[in-house]
Structures are given as C-alpha cells and as structure tokens.
Amino acid sequence: MNVSEHFTGGDGTRAVRAGLPEPVKYEPTLPGPVFAAHFHLPGEPTGPYTYGRDENPTWTHLETAIGELEAPGEDGVETLVFASGMAAISSVLFSQLRAGDTVVLPSDGYQVLPLVRAQLEAYGIEVRTAPTGGDAQLDVLDGAKLLWIESPSNPGLDVCDIRRLVEAAHARGALVAVDNTLATPLGQRPLELGADFSVASGTKQLTGHGDVLLGYVTGRAGETMTAVRRWRKIVGAIPGPMEAWLAHRSIATLQLRVERQNATALVVAEALRQRPEVSGLRYPGLPGDPSHKVAAQQMRRFGCVVSFTLPSRARADRFLEALRLVDDATSFGGVRSTAERRGRWGGDAVPEGFIRLSVGAEDPEDLVADLLRALEESAD
Numbered sequence: 001m002n003v004s005e006h007f008t009g010g011d012g013t014r015a016v017r018a019g020l021p022e023p024v025k026y027e028p029t030l031p032g033p034v035f036a037a038h039f040h041l042p043g044e045p046t047g048p049y050t051y052g053r054d055e056n057p058t059w060t061h062l063e064t065a066i067g068e069l070e071a072p073g074e075d076g077v078e079t080l081v082f083a084s085g086m087a088a089i090s091s092v093l094f095s096q097l098r099a100g101d102t103v104v105l106p107s108d109g110y111q112v113l114p115l116v117r118a119q120l121e122a123y124g125i126e127v128r129t130a131p132t133g134g135d136a137q138l139d140v141l142d143g144a145k146l147l148w149i150e151s152p153s154n155p156g157l158d159v160c161d162i163r164r165l166v167e168a169a170h171a172r173g174a175l176v177a178v179d180n181t182l183a184t185p186l187g188q189r190p191l192e193l194g195a196d197f198s199v200a201s202g203t204k205q206l207t208g209h210g211d212v213l214l215g216y217v218t219g220r221a222g223e224t225m226t227a228v229r230r231w232r233k234i235v236g237a238i239p240g241p242m243e244a245w246l247a248h249r250s251i252a253t254l255q256l257r258v259e260r261q262n263a264t265a266l267v268v269a270e271a272l273r274q275r276p277e278v279s280g281l282r283y284p285g286l287p288g289d290p291s292h293k294v295a296a297q298q299m300r301r302f303g304c305v306v307s308f309t310l311p312s313r314a315r316a317d318r319f320l321e322a323l324r325l326v327d328d329a330t331s332f333g334g335v336r337s338t339a340e341r342r343g344r345w346g347g348d349a350v351p352e353g354f355i356r357l358s359v360g361a362e363d364p365e366d367l368v369a370d371l372l373r374a375l376e377e378s379a380d
C-alpha cells in the first residue's frame with residue numbers, strides 16, 4: 001500500500017507525501033526518473049511496464065500523487081498524465097465525442113478553445129458555447145454529450161455553480177469535465193462536486209516553477225477513462241520522465257506555495273481596488289467580487305490570479321514596462337509574479353487595457369509597492 005493511501009489529514013502533509021512508494025532501505029524517498037523506451041519483457045507481456053509510450057514508473061508515482069490530491073481517500077480513481085494541458089484537454093474531448101455529438105464549451109474560456117472548436121466541428125461535432133458566469137451553460141445543455149466547465153474562467157475569473165451544472169448535465173445524460181487548472185486540487189475538487197473528469201495544465205500552479213509543460217486527467221476508472229488512456233496511446237501525447245519527476249518533486253511544496261500566493265493575491269486585489277484608474281477588478285476571493293458567493297460554496301482557496309483593466313492599451317503597456325518585481329510573461333501560477341496585457345494574443349474577448357496578473361511568492365508588501373509605483377509611473 002502507498003504510504004499516503006487513504007490519508008485523511010491536512011493538505012500540506014498530503015502534498016509532501018503524495019505518490020511516494022513504500023520505503024526501501026538504501027533507496028531514495030522519491031525514486032529518480034526512469035529513462036526507458038522499452039523494458040525487459042520475456043514471455044507473455046503481462047507486467048505493468050512493457051513499452052515507453054504506454055507506461056513508465058515515473059508517471060505512475062506522479063499519477064498516484066495527483067490522484068491523492070484530486071480525490072483523497074477515494075478508491076477507483078485514475079489519473080493519466082500528458083505532455084501538456086492541451087494534450088489532456090484534447091484527450092477528453094476527442095476520446096468521448098463522435099460525429100453527430102454535441103459538446104458545450106465556455107465562450108470565455110482558455111484562448112485555445114476556439115481552435116479546438118474548429119477541429120471538433122471539422123469532425124462533425126456540434127459545438128455550443130455560453131459564458132461561465134450566471135450558469136449560462138445550462139441554457140444550451142439539452143442534447144449535449146459533454147459539458148466542459150472552466151471555473152474560475154481564464155482570464156476573466158468568472159465562476160459557475162459546478163454542482164448545479166453537473167446535476168443538470170447528468171440528468172440529461174451528459175458527461176461533465178471541469179478544467180481545474182486555476183483552482184488546483186487544493187482549491188477545488190471537481191470529482192467531489194460530481195464531475196466525471198478533472199482536467200488541468202500542470203504547467204501552471206501545480207508545478208509552480210515555470211519549467212515544466214504537463215497536463216493530466218483524473219476520473220473514476222471505467223469506460224470513460226479507458227477511452228482517455230487509449231487516446232493517449234494513439235496520439236502519443238506523453239510527458240518525458242524528467243518532466244514527470246520534476247512535477248512530482250514540485251508537488252511537495254504545493255500547499256506552501258498555494259497558501260502564500262492565494263493570501264498575497266487577496267492583498268493585491270484589495271490594494272488595486274482602491275485605485276481610480278483600475279476598473280473591472282476580479283478576484284473570486286474578494287468579498288465584493290460578483291463570483292465570491294458561489295466560489296465560497298465550492299472552493300477552499302481562490303487562486304493566485306487577479307485580473308483588471310487599465311484605461312488604454314498604452315497605459316497598460318507603460319504599467320507593465322514599469323514593473324520591477326513582475327515579469328511580463330504569459331502563463332500563471334509560478335513562484336515569480338508575472339503579468340501581461342492579455343489582448344496582445346487576440347484570442348480573448350477582453351479590453352485592450354486588460355491585465356492578467358499572476359501573483360507569485362514574493363513578500364506581499366514588496367509586490368504591492370511595486371504595483372502601486374508602476375501605476376503611478378505609468379500615468380499620463
């Protein structure tokens with residue numbers, strides 16, 4: 001039995017011990033990455049490791065760890081890791097849907113979803129969209145095979161009532177997948193809320209250092225997860241053993257990072273709320289945020305991302321250039337704070353001055369001082 005199996009204590013202890021094998025004298029606590037394209041395989045191929053595209057011991061440890069975070073204490077839960085978050089997302093969509101099926105996507109989700117929509121439609125799958133806020137996806141759910149939820153949404157940070165949507169979808173015979181990237185399993189557990197799949201980009205806060213591309217799917221073992229596993233095998237969307245090992249190593253500090261970054265994000269949001277040039281401020285943990293009531297009912301922590309809008313594109317660019325402790329970079333969830341003018345990519349329906357800020361692990365007072373100074377310096 002894994003040393004952390006069925007552990008019912010705190011998140012920090014679980015994160016530190018998740019996925020570790022039974023102790024073996026003179027062996028490392030976390031075994032190093034296994035680099036192998038093939039394994040010794042005399043006779044019939046009945047063992048767990050046969051070929052490197054199918055399984056790897058380093059993946060197994062990581063998959064066990066993620067499963068313990070996403071569904072602690074639950075039996076019959078399976079996790080599969082992928083080369084990236086988009087590989088994980090694609091695996092669910094393309095393994096569960098066929099020509100003639102209907103899928104419901106968020107209209108305000110991750111900016112690559114429009115590309116996914118085009119590919120789904122090319123395969124004869126009907127795609128409907130609706131915003132995350134106000135549970136609007138309920139209005140287009142009839143006849144759908146799969147409902148895709150992104151809550152909180154990226155980059156707008158809207159939240160929907162996941163339990164309500166799951167119950168409505170299941171009543172109509174639809175599966176439900178929740179993109180849990182922004183919340184992480186320490187902030188929200190979609191399977192506990194009734195979802196069939198919890199999907200995430202491990203590139204972000206799960207690994208937290210901006211040096212690994214990774215994705216995963218967690219779901220209850222059965223036909224649906226068998227189909228996801230088959231899709232991974234067919235397309236070969238597998239992580240390298242070094243990336244998997246780095247991800248597992250990083251999970252040990254997840255609770256520490258999440259606590260610090262979430263607490264600082266709230267401090268940052270409170271500070272930005274006082275600024276007259278800031279509009280459209282969103283952070284689900286802020287008591288006055290439009291999504292706070294629903295978020296508080298289903299989330300244990302509210303994430304490290306704060307979004308807001310400055311008066312113009314030029315003002316936003318000057319603000320980003322003036323920052324000293326915040327890197328102008330895409331992605332989020334790392335220990336070093338990042339921010340970007342999200343409209344520069346062209347895939348999000350946001351104002352030109354819209355900023356997505358990912359709060360890192362810097363001292364809160366230093367980060368707030370840097371943000372306020374940059375706002376002053378960037379004024380006309």
